[in-house]
Amino acid sequence: MHTTAVGNYPKIGNRRDEGQQTGAPVAFNPNATSITTATATEIATLPTNLRRAIALFDEGKLTAEQLAEVSSNVTAVVIKEQEEAGLDLVTDGHIRWADDQTYLANGIEGFTVSGLIRYFDSNTYYRQPVASGKLTRKGSILLKDYQYAVSVASKPVKVSCDGPYTLARLSQDEFYGGDIKAMALDLAAILNAEAKELLDAGCPLVQFDEPSILRNKGDWELFKEVMTRLTEGLDQTKLALYTYFGDATGLHGYFDLPFAIFGLDLTPTYGKANWGLINEFPQHKTLAAGIVDARNTKLESAEQVAELIARLPENINRETLYINPNSGLEFLPRERAQEKLANMVKGAKGVQ
Amino acid sequence: MAQGLLTTSVGSFPKPAYLLEARNRFAKKQITTEELAELEKQATREWIDFQEELGIDILVDGEMYRGDMATYFAEKLAGFEISGLVRSYGNRYYRKPVAVAPIQWREPISVEMFKYAQGLTQKPVKGMLTGPYTMMDWSFNEYYADREALAMALAEAIHQEAVELEQAGALYIQIDEPAVSTRPEELELAIKAMAVVTNGLKAHTLTHICYGDFEKIYPRMLDIPVDQIDLELANSNYDLLELFKQNTFTKAIGLGVVDVHRHTMETLEEVKEGIRRTLEVIPAERIYVDPDCGLKTRTVEEAKEKMRIVAEATRQVRAELAR
Numbered sequence: 145m146h147t148t149a150v151g152n153y154p155k156i157g158n159r160r161d162e163g164q165q166t167g168a169p170v171a172f173n174p175n176a177t178s179i180t181t182a183t184a185t186e187i188a189t190l191p192t193n194l195r196r197a198i199a200l201f202d203e204g205k206l207t208a209e210q211l212a213e214v215s216s217n218v219t220a221v222v223i224k225e226q227e228e229a230g231l232d233l234v235t236d237g238h239i240r241w242a243d244d245q246t247y248l249a250n251g252i253e254g255f256t257v258s259g260l261i262r263y264f265d266s267n268t269y270y271r272q273p274v275a276s277g278k279l280t281r282k283g284s285i286l287l288k289d290y291q292y293a294v295s296v297a298s299k300p301v302k303v304s305c306d307g308p309y310t311l312a313r314l315s316q317d318e319f320y321g322g323d324i325k326a327m328a329l330d331l332a333a334i335l336n337a338e339a340k341e342l343l344d345a346g347c348p349l350v351q352f353d354e355p356s357i358l359r360n361k362g363d364w365e366l367f368k369e370v371m372t373r374l375t376e377g378l379d380q381t382k383l384a385l386y387t388y389f390g391d392a393t394g395l396h397g398y399f400d401l402p403f404a405i406f407g408l409d410l411t412p413t414y415g416k417a418n419w420g421l422i423n424e425f426p427q428h429k430t431l432a433a434g435i436v437d438a439r440n441t442k443l444e445s446a447e448q449v450a451e452l453i454a455r456l457p458e459n460i461n462r463e464t465l466y467i468n469p470n471s472g473l474e475f476l477p478r479e480r481a482q483e484k485l486a487n488m489v490k491g492a493k494g495v496q
Numbered sequence: 497m498a499q500g501l502l503t504t505s506v507g508s509f510p511k512p513a514y515l516l517e518a519r520n521r522f523a524k525k526q527i528t529t530e531e532l533a534e535l536e537k538q539a540t541r542e543w544i545d546f547q548e549e550l551g552i553d554i555l556v557d558g559e560m561y562r563g564d565m566a567t568y569f570a571e572k573l574a575g576f577e578i579s580g581l582v583r584s585y586g587n588r589y590y591r592k593p594v595a596v597a598p599i600q601w602r603e604p605i606s607v608e609m610f611k612y613a614q615g616l617t618q619k620p621v622k623g624m625l626t627g628p629y630t631m632m633d634w635s636f637n638e639y640y641a642d643r644e645a646l647a648m649a650l651a652e653a654i655h656q657e658a659v660e661l662e663q664a665g666a667l668y669i670q671i672d673e674p675a676v677s678t679r680p681e682e683l684e685l686a687i688k689a690m691a692v693v694t695n696g697l698k699a700h701t702l703t704h705i706c707y708g709d710f711e712k713i714y715p716r717m718l719d720i721p722v723d724q725i726d727l728e729l730a731n732s733n734y735d736l737l738e739l740f741k742q743n744t745f746t747k748a749i750g751l752g753v754v755d756v757h758r759h760t761m762e763t764l765e766e767v768k769e770g771i772r773r774t775l776e777v778i779p780a781e782r783i784y785v786d787p788d789c790g791l792k793t794r795t796v797e798e799a800k801e802k803m804r805i806v807a808e809a810t811r812q813v814r815a816e817l818a819r
Binding site: 269 | 643
């Protein structure tokens with residue numbers, strides 16, 4: 145059994161010493177000329193104070209490079225937090241990402257980024273990508289971030305991002321004439337190249353998130369084609385497909401998709417029906433059980449986590465099983481996110 | 497003289513610079529609660545005076561004392577704590593209410609400011625509440641078994657506050673439910689919770705709903721047990737009127753005629769045309785003209801200009817009707 149996170153992690157904390165945490169490996173250069181207008185206190189608290197750094201960047205008082213440096217430092221901090229919580233497999237927390245859609249869209253030719261729109265049924269918003277031309281790859285998006293994360297992590301690092309179908313669904317289409325399949329297939333080709341590059345660089349696992357298919361089950365047939373294109377020529381054993389905020393019932397043959405690992409939302413709020421679905425989970429595939437609720441602060445105890453794991457049906461292979469929250473943790477205050485992970489790990493260890 | 501086409505506003509106005517500064521200083525503990533409250537009253541008085549000068553019919557206090565519309569009430573109800581910072585979007589963070597124990601009404605929350613504002617004018621001032629569905633949707637829930645249980649507990653508490661406002665003289669009580677359009681499948685819950693809030697009230701009750709995918713909740717949303725539903729028409733180019741042609745809008749409407757998310761000003765003619773088009777589907781006595789939403793996101797000057805346009809356009813259409 146392994147424990148992991150799903151993707152994003154809260155970018156800022158609430159501790160009094162926020163911004164003064166040590167352990168960040170990259171020193172911030174307080175003598176850089178462009179921040180001469182920032183006060184001494186501000187500079188002292190900058191190395192891991194991303195909120196302040198972004199505000200200063202927006203005011204033109206930090207350069208993009210300086211902001212990137214702060215983001216790197218915070219990435220190191222959140223990786224350390226995941227490791228302290230005891231995770232076996234960590235993510236970079238998407239600290240550099242303005243949101244899960246914008247960061248990818250900015251790296252893809254043909255996308256512009258438009259106004260704020262609600263992210264599913266949450267109280268968070270993202271800037272909506274707009275496909276105003278054919279979507280093509282302009283260069284690698286995720287590789288450098290992966291390499292940085294590896295350089296500061298002591299545990300293995302996986303990479304997670306929106307899958308092509310979800311990215312297409314969450315975007316506006318001004319080019320494909322409403323042909324969601326054509327748009328998703330172009331994105332699949334781009335993300336396939338991203339994954340190939342990551343796997344070649346030694347990334348142990350690339351995870352694609354496709355929550356949108358749960359709300360558009362009528363697209364199941366075209367979704368299968370998009371997933372085939374996404375995974376073409378890649379080592380399936382290193383690919384994961386995650387969905388959340390709903391259940392995957394009614395998607396006939398879902399676990400036959402070309403992935404080794406399937407992440408399912410098993411929280412009572414969103415994933416009740418998935419508990420029935422996993423009775424038919426195939427032996428040769430790996431379940432990633434989303435049993436900790438990343439959208440509510442209510443803390444699952446280690447005992448509750450252990451109980452939920454014990455309740456998983458017998459056909460689930462305990463050895464390969466992943467335990468994780470149902471989705472990225474950014475809906476939560478930072479401290480609660482870490483507490484949730486720590487209890488999750490304790491619960492999983494209790495079972496082992 | 498034509499009846500109806502009363503003018504009003506949705507709730508919030510921008511806080512003047514001196515109040516923003518005072519709130520900052522208060523957060524740093526440089527001024528006292530009393531000092532801050534004095535400035536909040538000053539700003540409230542200025543907005544009441546402004547609405548009086550424009551001849552607005554139903555006034556609001558402008559919410560000078562509020563930070564967030566959910567947290568403001570949660571802080572004063574038993575059973576809530578306030579969370580650490582969570583992200584809304586980009587670099588924007590806020591604190592969310594967390595239900596950690598039974599939610600109970602403890603003491604009047606909004607009544608004192610209502611009385612203060614109402615004491616400044618002969619015109620009616622609206623009592624302003626955040627609805628139970630929205631309070632639930634915008635909170636973390638660590639205590640109740642599910643969303644419904646939390647929403648219904650909130651409904652009882654908010655009902656009590658509504659009763660207090662009515663006893664304090666409120667003729668209009670607005671219960672905002674901006675979250676209602678987020679999950680169409682939960683509209684029935686929002687209706688059930690609102691029924692508890694408005695139960696037995698004699699005041700004119702209304703709810704403000706926004707960010708809407710209204711096609712999914714109309715006409716079902718007409719079952720929300722209030723007298724008036726306040727909607728944003730301007731920012732969707734009055735598309736909602738098409739829905740109203742298919743299914744009659746059976747309540748009074750709060751007709752949003754200026755977009756609060758745009759810096760640019762609507763022309764007088766645009767707003768008048770919007771009101772005239774609405775008059776084709778809803779009679780004047782059931783139309784309350786106002787901005788799309790709270791104006792707090794605009795500058796003080798922009799907010800005032802938008803209100804001037806609302807008042808003037810309505811005045812001119814009323815004159816047309818009287819001819």
